[in-house]
Amino acid sequence: MGGRSFIHLGALAIMALGLAACSSSALKLAPASATTPYQGMAGQAAVDTGSRDFGVAADPTMPIAIATPKLDSSRSYSLPELINIAQLSSPVTRAAWERAREAAAATGIAEATYLPVLTADVLAGYAVTSNTAPGIDAGIISVPNGTITTSGGQLVPSLAIKWLLFDFGARDAALATAQQLSFAANVGFNATHQKLIFDVANAYYQYSAARAQSRIDREALDNAKVVLSAAEARLKQGVATTMEVAQAKQQVAQAQFDLTQASGHERGSYSMLLGAMGISPTTSIKVQDLGGKPLPRQVPANLDSLIVTSLQRRPDVQASFAQMKASEQGILAAQAEFLPKIAVSATANRVIGNYSVSDSRLSSSANLEVNQPNAALLLGVTMPIFDGGMRDARLDSARANAAASQQDFARLQNTAAQEIVVAYDVLRTSLSGHAAASELVSAARTNYDAALEYYQNGLGTLADVSVAQTGLLKAQYAQAQARSNAFAAAATLAFATGTMTSAGSL
Structure with missing residues (x-):
């Protein structure tokens, strides 16, 4: 080996040592210990300030973009309109669209392998x-x-x-895989919109229930004030005691407390509605109430048929089926690696x-x-001959992936079928519960009106009025909750069956 070779080897060794030193010095980017807060900037060594404050400095260069759609402050928006606003504003649907485009581009990459490079x-x-x-030594001529x-x-x-x-079908398998994954991404895009519609609808029904509870508590407060006025009138007439007036005032205070709690819950459910829509939580929007919207109709009688048609229609089940077929193509691609x-x-x-x-x-x-x-x-x-078992391992991996995809597909079907059955039962129970609660409200109101009239005429007691008022309040709560549950269950069943496909389907 010549001197120049030794020089080259030495240069390579010095370069390798330099790269190793750079790799070790990269650890300076991380905190010094498990209890040392990180302070620093990207690409620069972490700084130990001696503080134990684990806060992160604000990054003024970070773009903050929270959707703030232009709304008409004088308009009260219906549920379909809220869903349309969400579909235009939510980044979730845009991300799903980009993933579908990415999967479509991957199909183009697979198709390009059939062409020359x-x-x-x-x-x-x-x-x-x-x-x-x-x-050269030739006698007369001598060259060293x-x-x-x-x-x-x-x-x-x-x-x-x-x-x-x-290539014995390797490209065909790759193209078929890309096409199935593109289909899965496309139906996944539709599933994202269906999920957004469901989330907005469910939040809307919860908000409507909270508003109904606030109205009930406001009515209860008015009723408590009526009872207080009757108690004070009876006290002036000498047929009531100061104890009764104090009890009536306590009921007014309790009703005011309940209304305050209900108002807080209403504001919280309003924020959840804005969150489901994907718009700024500081947005001010008027929302139409359920009002006289009719309850959902009765559920279909043939549950087995509903499950089968729903599973064949649901985009997540279709996407899982496409992924299973894509994994099966992976086996063909792995087998083609054994051929020339x-x-x-x-x-x-x-x-x-x-x-x-x-x-x-x-x-x-x-x-x-x-x-x-x-x-x-x-x-x-x-022609591959020997690769240390790499192709065998890839084939085993492809077969395991295909088997796992089959089980994922079966699991998803079971889960989806269970979701349909649960929503089916909840809707049926909610409709029955609302009918029973409506009768209970009618009876409780009659009882309360009679107890209040008796008390105002000096024929009843404050305790009778209190019991009747509590019964009416509970009955109204039950009716409002059953009504909200019925709408929410109907939305859940529509989502579980794959029929919640647009704002107009509600």
Whole structure:
């Protein structure tokens, strides 16, 4: 091994040590210990300030974009309008659309593998080579050993084409996989919109229930004030005691407390509605009440048929089925790796150079110009023979992935069927509960009106009025909650069955 080789090896060793040192020094980017707060900037060494404050400094360069749609402050928006606003504002649907576009582009990549690949390269540079030349001893002429040195610039433009002709279905499997995954992303995009519609509808029904509870508590407060007025009138007439008036005042205070709690819950559910819509939580929007909207109709009688048609229609189940078929194509692609590939390639280049050749034995030099075209057309067959078991491992992995996808598909079907059954039962129970609660409210109101009239006429007691008022309040709560539950259950059933497909479907 010559001296120059040792120099090259030494340079490589120094470079390797330098890279290793850089790798070790990269740890300075992390905190010094598990209890040291991080302070610093991206790409710079962490700073230990000695503080135990784990706060993060605000980044003024970070763009903050929270949707703030333009709304009409004098308008009261219906549920379909709220859903339309959400679909236009929510980043969730836009992200799903971009993922669908990404999957579609992956299909284009797979299709491109059927076409030839054409590349153009240009190499240019300066090179120096030295070769030892033996001496010549021919009696009269004697030339000692020497060195021939060639140096000069070189330009090599080249054009190459490679076309894979046959690969035993590997590209077909890759294309089929990409197409199935693109389909899964597309129906996933629709599923994202369905989920957004459901989330907004569910939040809207919860908000409506909270507003109904506030109205009930406001009515209860009015009723408590009526009872207080009756107690004070009876006290003036000498037929009531100060104890009764104190009890009536306590009921008013309790009703005011309940109304305050209900108002807080209403504001919280309003914030949840804005969150479901994906708009700024500081947005002020008027929302239409459920009002006289009719209750959902009775659920279908044939539950088994509903489950089958729903599973075939649900986008998440379709996406899982497509992913299962894509994983099966992965097995075919892995099997194709055991078979040869046939490709044709062609190259064309031209070597252009100007060299200086010197021979130390003759103490002379010469110039050499080169302008040489080259071309080749080749047909190649690649046959894998041994790779240390890599192809076997890939095939086993593909088979395991396909089996897991089959089980995921089966699990999703079971989960979806359970969601449908639960929503089906909840809707049926809610409708029955609302009918019973409506009758209870009617009876409780009659009882309360009679108890209040008796008390105002001196025939009843404050305790009777209190009991009747509590019964009416509970009955109204039950009715309002059953009504909200019925709408929410209907929305859940529509979502579970894949029929909640637009704002107009509500």
